[in-house]
Amino acid sequence: MKLKKRNYGITPFIVILIFIMMLTGCGSTSNGGMEEGKVNVVTTFYPIYEFAQLIGGENAHVINLLPVGVEPHDWTPRSQEIVNTSKAQLFMYNGAGLEGWVPGFLKALDKDSKVKAVEVSKGVKLIESENSDDAHDHGEVTSTENINADQHHVDPHTWVSPKSALVMAENIKNSFIEVDPSHQSQYEQRYQVLNDKLLALDQKFESELAKMPNKEIVVSHQAFGYLTRDYGLTQHSIMGLSPDAEPRAQDLIKLAKLVKEEKIKYIFFEELVSDRLAKTLAGEADVETMVLNPLEGLTQEQEKNKEDYFTLMNRNLQNLIIALK
Incomplete structure (x- = not known):
């Protein structure tokens, strides 16, 4: 497949075309509705989506905003994403400056929305620029x-290190328990499986490198x-x-x-x-x-x-x- 090139000089017309392509099914799951009886979670991009699915399991319905084949530096949400996220219980984003659109997005959510916004990189020791x-x-x-x-x-690319991913997975687990305490033991069990896999990956990176x-x-x-x-x-x-x-x-x-x-x-x-x-x-x-x-x-x-x-x-x-x- 031919992969997408970054292009920051795009015209409004091309932006509209891209949005139409997204709406006609290039892999975005963001048009999926909410599911009754489950914790509805909206995630901003792939690693958070995967971890939320693994920890949420059968108790969660996870929607990823970012379409397949698009990388997050290039993407901004549409009005449909604002409507969907307003109905969810959890909105999980990386933070650390990756999704510059998040503050405006959160302000645009429905005033009656009960969605809890979770910055999943919180607690990772961030790499800051000095000069x-x-x-x-x-x-x-x-x-x-x-x-x-x-x-x-x-540097917003926290998830690329298994050590950071361990922190992020714990934040995701804690946010599930906060909004759905009645299923705490299930979230804890599934989180433990993910945590063990991340620890094994971390040890493999350490010993091999x-x-x-x-x-x-x-x-x-x-x-x-x-x-x-x-x-x-x-x-x-x-x-x-x-x-x-x-x-x-x-x-x-x-x-x-x-x-x-x-x-x-x-x-x-x-x-x-x-x-x-x-x-x-x-x-x-x-x-x-x-x-x-x-x-x-x-x-x-x-x-x-x-x-x-x-x-x-x-x-x-x-x-x-x-x-x-």
Whole structure:
């Protein structure tokens, strides 16, 4: 399948066309109605949706706002999403600046709405930018230590590290219990299964990455700060936190030099966006490209193949091991 490219210069006409396409069934479940007798949950994007389904189980009806094949930096809600969310009991969003539309969205909800808004990244130690203006102005190569925040001051990509995902899963579980205490034991049991799987994944990342002789990775979009911080790696990115930031030619030259000096063998790109810049840099530095998935959403193919957070994170780990040997 041909994957969607980021384009921030879109016209209102194209926006309307995109909305019509969404409404005619490109994978959005947001038109689904509420279900009586269940906790109705609206989630903003894929990882929260998956965790909410796993913890909510038969007691929950979970609707994901983000259509399949679209990544969250590009998306804003329509009026139908506001109507649906007003009727729900829980609205779960990542926070940390990922969904810039949330404050306006919450204000637009029906005045009688009882929906509880839950920021699921709460409690994760956030990566903040210290000198973002300097990095931006001087075109410095970005790394976890010196984040080019591109007008964001916090890295929102919390879920990409299993350590953060553990915190997020607990927040989701607590919010279910708060709105539906009568099913607390079921939520606790299902949460425990998810928590154990996340702990096992965390331990696997720790033990495997600790063995690697190399610790530097080059990525197209600066989405792996939490993963690199938590497992002792350093990321260098072609673009910043806000993926519309096009690097200048001198930035690519500097990064190509770093790739050669550090003997980096692979440039990572992600599936929901254009791989043009990663391929350009790989060509310049004479190295290969490989996928590192920020799990911002599933492609149509991944959904069809029943991929999930764990299969994709395990593939990320395998690709990191190949790149860091």
